[in-house]
Amino acid sequence: MALRYALLCALHEQPATGYELTQRFKTRLANVWNASHQQVYRELAKLQQEKLLLVEAIEQPNKPDKKRYHTTLAGRSALEHWLGQIQPRPATRDPLLVKLFAGDLLDLAVLHNELEALKKESLAQLEYYRVIEQTYFPNPGTLSRHYRLQYLALRRGILSAEANLNWLAEAEVTLQNLPNVPGRP
Amino acid sequence: MALRYALLCALHEQPATGYELTQRFKTRLANVWNASHQQVYRELAKLQQEKLLLVEAIEQPNKPDKKRYHTTLAGRSALEHWLGQIQPRPATRDPLLVKLFAGDLLDLAVLHNELEALKKESLAQLEYYRVIEQTYFPNPGTLSRHYRLQYLALRRGILSAEANLNWLAEAEVTLQNLPNVPGRP
DNA sequence: CATTATTATGCAACAAGGTGCATAATGTGC
């Protein structure tokens, strides 16, 4: 149920097309919410039908119109209602951690590769977030309420990526010192 | 697709009933994988039908039989095949972070409550993990491969909870110094 | 002794998310 509110939020901030929203989910909102373009278009159509959004057709020379979505008054109050309730925490479901419970069936070389992939990903994320931090939030204390809240979301991404990397460092040490004999107790 | 492998993993470690598996998801596997009892029973039935699991009927005086599930050879090789592939990272979808993009529509008092709830939850988790750490893993270097890998999963829970709390501390400072005027730029 | 919690199992309907495929235009590189 929350995808619709992520869309309403994003469109309240700045009207956009389905394509642009998909891009935002891949970049600025990457550590906040994810959705495929198919999911975005489907939900936008539904929200429009429910009159929580309305469409502005953008003419393009020699191309079909672009559809830019805006929130309606009903859309904003639906969003406000949702914002007013405490939302349940997302459930954790991490296949990498599941693997750690496979005991003797787990191949350490594969695990190592998977940890390396996560490390690479986390480092890339962290670097990306740091660039945004220094470019857009060099002095967060001077920002408006609006941007200070968004900065908090960015900080969350940074702290999560750092926590990942700290854990990965521990994991690497563990793997290096691991007796390759299974042996239960 | 990963629920089935979480179940196969758990049952490879220790045969169990649907009920017991549900309990494990709520406790020992809380930071690893989540599933409701309905989902667990449904998937167990499916896995049994596909002959990846088999059932042992446990007689109980004056009660219907308990059904304890075991992995089959086919089950173990299906699990091994899954373990051999690098699994994609779970997508992040956090309604709390979505709210930070709602700008002027967001009520700070509600946000504060939500942060407090997360703090309480994270503290409780951390305390729980720490007890397990000190009870079951007082000297991780001496443990078998099997338990050292499980210890890694626990460490992940601990580092995540700590990262949450660090972020919450930052968030509280931000909220306290926030100009309550919206004002975009 | 009635009520509630815990153990133990499941079905049915629905919502949310993922996968595959399709189309159409422009721009880019070889």
Added chain:
DNA sequence: GCACATTATGCACCTTGTTGCATAATAATG
């Protein structure tokens, strides 16, 4: 000039997860 990437939109089907409901026994609590 042809293949591929990017911008831009969507449908249909399938899997996964959630919600509501149901049953039945024992244990604990007042």
